Amino acid sequence: MEDILQVENLHKRFGELHVLRGVDLRVRQGEHVVIFGPSGSGKSTLLRCLNLLEEPQQGRLVFLGREYGPGARGDGPRADLRFLRTQIGMVFQQFNLFPHLSVLDNVTLALRRVKGLSRSEAEELALAQLRAVGLADKARAYPSTLSGGQQQRVAIARALVMQPRLMLFDEPTSALDPELVGEVLGVMERLAEQGMTMVVVTHEMGFARRVGDQLVFMDHGVVVESGGPEILQHPANPRTQAFLRAVL
Amino acid sequence: MSRFQFQWDAVLQRWDWLATGLAMNVYISAASMALALGLGLVVAVLRMAPLPLVPLAAQLYINVFRAIPLFVFIIWLYYGLPIMLGVNFPPVTAGIICLSMQYAGWLAEIYRAGIGAIPRGQREAALSLGLTPLQAFRDVVFPQALRIIIPPIGNNFVGMLKDSSLVSIIGVFELVRQANLAVSLTFRPFEFYTVVAVIFIVLTQVLSHGVTRLERRMRI
Numbered sequence: 001m002e003d004i005l006q007v008e009n010l011h012k013r014f015g016e017l018h019v020l021r022g023v024d025l026r027v028r029q030g031e032h033v034v035i036f037g038p039s040g041s042g043k044s045t046l047l048r049c050l051n052l053l054e055e056p057q058q059g060r061l062v063f064l065g066r067e068y069g070p071g072a073r074g075d076g077p078r079a080d081l082r083f084l085r086t087q088i089g090m091v092f093q094q095f096n097l098f099p100h101l102s103v104l105d106n107v108t109l110a111l112r113r114v115k116g117l118s119r120s121e122a123e124e125l126a127l128a129q130l131r132a133v134g135l136a137d138k139a140r141a142y143p144s145t146l147s148g149g150q151q152q153r154v155a156i157a158r159a160l161v162m163q164p165r166l167m168l169f170d171e172p173t174s175a176l177d178p179e180l181v182g183e184v185l186g187v188m189e190r191l192a193e194q195g196m197t198m199v200v201v202t203h204e205m206g207f208a209r210r211v212g213d214q215l216v217f218m219d220h221g222v223v224v225e226s227g228g229p230e231i232l233q234h235p236a237n238p239r240t241q242a243f244l245r246a247v248l
Numbered sequence: 249m250s251r252f253q254f255q256w257d258a259v260l261q262r263w264d265w266l267a268t269g270l271a272m273n274v275y276i277s278a279a280s281m282a283l284a285l286g287l288g289l290v291v292a293v294l295r296m297a298p299l300p301l302v303p304l305a306a307q308l309y310i311n312v313f314r315a316i317p318l319f320v321f322i323i324w325l326y327y328g329l330p331i332m333l334g335v336n337f338p339p340v341t342a343g344i345i346c347l348s349m350q351y352a353g354w355l356a357e358i359y360r361a362g363i364g365a366i367p368r369g370q371r372e373a374a375l376s377l378g379l380t381p382l383q384a385f386r387d388v389v390f391p392q393a394l395r396i397i398i399p400p401i402g403n404n405f406v407g408m409l410k411d412s413s414l415v416s417i418i419g420v421f422e423l424v425r426q427a428n429l430a431v432s433l434t435f436r437p438f439e440f441y442t443v444v445a446v447i448f449i450v451l452t453q454v455l456s457h458g459v460t461r462l463e464r465r466m467r468i
Contacts, residue, residue, distance in 0.1 A: 053372050086378035096373035100391050109387060110377035155373075162377060 001028040003062075004166055004197050005050065010059035012045055019045045020056065021221035027166065027214075032192050033199045034212035038243060042221040043201040044093075047170050050199065051088045052081060063087070064165065086114055089159030093171040095151040097143040097158070103130065104139040107158045114162070129161040130154070133187050149180030153187055160191070167191070169200040205232065205248055217243065258436040259443050266440075269426030270447060276343055276412045276422065281405055283348035288355025295360055306356070314353040318414050321346045326418045343415030347408060354404055362397035363389060395466050402459030406452050423447065 005027040012020040019042045027033055035043045048054040050061070052068060061068040063084055098106050107126035111117045117125070130136045133153040143151055152172055159167060169188065173181040185207050192198060192211045202208065208215055209229050216226040217240045225237040232248075235241045259266070295306035313321075326342040329335045337345065366389050374384035416425035427440040434440075 051376055053376060082378050082380070085376060088376075090373075090376040092369055092373060094367075094369050096367075096369040098370065098373070098388050098392075100395070109374075110379060113383050113387065114378040158377070 001030060003027070004029050004031075004064060005199075006060075006062040007046075007050070008060040008062075010046070010049060010056045010061070012042075012049055012054060012056045019221050020049065022059070023218075023221070023223055025216065025223070027197060027199060030195045030197055031213045032197075032211050033214045033216060034208040035199065035201045035216045035218060036203065036205070036208060036243075037218035037224075041218040043218050044170050046218070047090075047168050047199060047201050050166075050168060051085055051090055053090075082114070086110075086162055087165045088168060089162060089164035089166070090168045091152070091155050091159055091170065091172045093174050095143075095148070095155045095175070097151050097155055099143050101142075102139070103135065103141050103143065103146070103154050106143065106154060107161050110158070110162055125161055126157070129157040132160075133157045147180060148176045149183045152176065152184045156184075156187055156191075166197045166199065169198065169202065171201050171203070173202065173204060203247065205244075208232065219243070252438070254439055254442075255436055256439060258430075258434040259439050262430045262434070265426045265430055266423060266443065266447070269421060269423035272340075272420060272422040273409060273412045274451075276340065276347065276415060276420070277405070277409045280344050280347035280351065280412070281408055283344065284351035284355050284404075284408075285401070287348060287352035289359055291352055291356035292359035292363065295356060296363065310353045310356050312353075313350050314357075316350070318346060318350055318411055319417065321350060322414060322418055339415065339418045339420045342418060343412070343420055347411060347415075351404060351408055355401065358397050358400045358404070359393070362393035365396055366392050395463075398459060398463050398466065402456065405459075406455055409451055409455070410448060 003026055005025070007023060007025040010020050010023040010025075011018070021042075023042070023046055025033070025046070035046065037043055045054055049056045050063075052061075055070070057070055059069065064087065066080055066083065068080070068084060097103075098109070101109065104123060104126055107129060108117075108119070108122035111122035111125060112119065115122075127136055127139060130139055133156055135150060135153055135157065138146060138150065138154070143154065146154065156172075172188070173184050176184065181204070185204060188198070188200070188207070189211055198211075200207075200211075209232055212229055214226060215229060215231055217224045217231070217235070217237070219239050225231060225235060225240045231240065232244060235244055291306050291309055295303050295310070297303055297306075316324075322343060325346055326337065326339065329337070370388050370392065371381075371384050374388040375381070379387065413422055413424040416422055416428075419425075423444055427444050431437045431440050
């Protein structure tokens with residue numbers, strides 16, 4: 001399978017704090033990568049480096065054959081950054097829906113501003129996407145009137161409507177009440193079945209086992225261990241073993 | 249006990265003086281507020297710009313123009329600039345420049361607080377969808393910040409209405425100056441100044457009501 005994304009020796013520091021200490025990662029077309037590990041291990045930072053919401057200080061990022069690296073955000077061509085951002089969708093832990101816009105406007109905003117579609121074209125696509133996550137009837141509602149699970153599904157629709165090649169999920173169920181986790185994971189699993197390439201940071205080990213092709217355990221800013229779902233049963237590294245004992 | 253008798257007919261005979269004065273206050277305040285809203289936003293954005301020195305310059309603007317007493321600023325600009333630089337402004341223009349520059353300093357800080365109150369995730373979500381930083385600001389961050397800052401902006405507008413009386417010192421015929429003039433002819437200061445006070449109270453009420461309605465309409 002073709003590589004969509006390659007990450008080599010990625011380093012990220014926040015002042016004195018060295019959060020990523022040389023991370024390598026390969027994501028193939030259609031692959032479902034699940035990143036897990038203790039909090040503070042750098043999982044979210046890694047994910048945010050993949051669409052350059054955080055700028056790594058060192059290392060290399062190759063996405064669909066285009067290279068991004070330190071400095072690329074500032075002095076690299078802007079169109080390239082836009083390419084990266086429109087081809088990579090992201091779903092956040094706190095949903096980050098735009099509260100001043102209706103559900104429909106949340107989903108159409110980027111279609112109109114970035115892809116230049118007319119309002120009616122954008123709304124047609126957006127409604128189809130909302131239908132896919134089961135929320136077409138909420139198109140006119142405002143985010144504050146929705147449950148957490150519904151908000152997160154809208155956020156997923158908002159990212160998917162741009163037809164990205166890769167989807168990033170940053171702990172998408174961590175802010176949800178337990179009874180709402182299932183509906184969001186359900187949408188994500190359907191998406192996985194349809195062949196979407198995904199990188200998911202999550203503590204949902206059941207989801208990791210069911211959906212993950214490549215499981216990546218991170219600790220202290222490095223990838224400690226990675227492999228197929230079997231590493232959940234038979235982790236080789238003592239740190240992975242300790243973590244899994246604690247969460248499973 | 250003194251038995252003061254209000255003689256309102258003195259005011260009634262010269263109501264048109266007060267009306268033209270009031271119109272001048274409203275004109276100066278509205279023009280100054282419009283300019284201050286624009287200039288304040290520019291200063292606020294520069295204050296937050298991720299650039300060297302620019303934020304410092306914006307902060308300097310805020311510190312200086314907020315600190316100068318408006319009275320001093322008006323005198324300085326109207327009488328000082330012609331002497332120093334040979335630049336002459338008509339009195340009304342000079343008044344509008346002073347008011348808008350001073351209020352831009354206040355408004356810049358209000359804008360900054362409002363923009364700072366919007367969670368970072370909003371901007372990040374917009375950027376992650378491919379919006380440019382400018383689009384993220386215009387379509388996502390600013391409209392939300394606006395809802396937060398409408399009440400303090402309304403307060404500033406009320407202050408501006410009252411401060412607009414200060415331009416009388418350079419000979420603009422606004423409400424207070426017109427009242428002064430009428431008093432010097434009629435010797436009925438309490439009647440005229442009472443009416444001036446009432447006019448400002450009513451004006452403030454109308455403005456506050458408008459702000460409240462705007463706030464309610466824009467509530468998320």
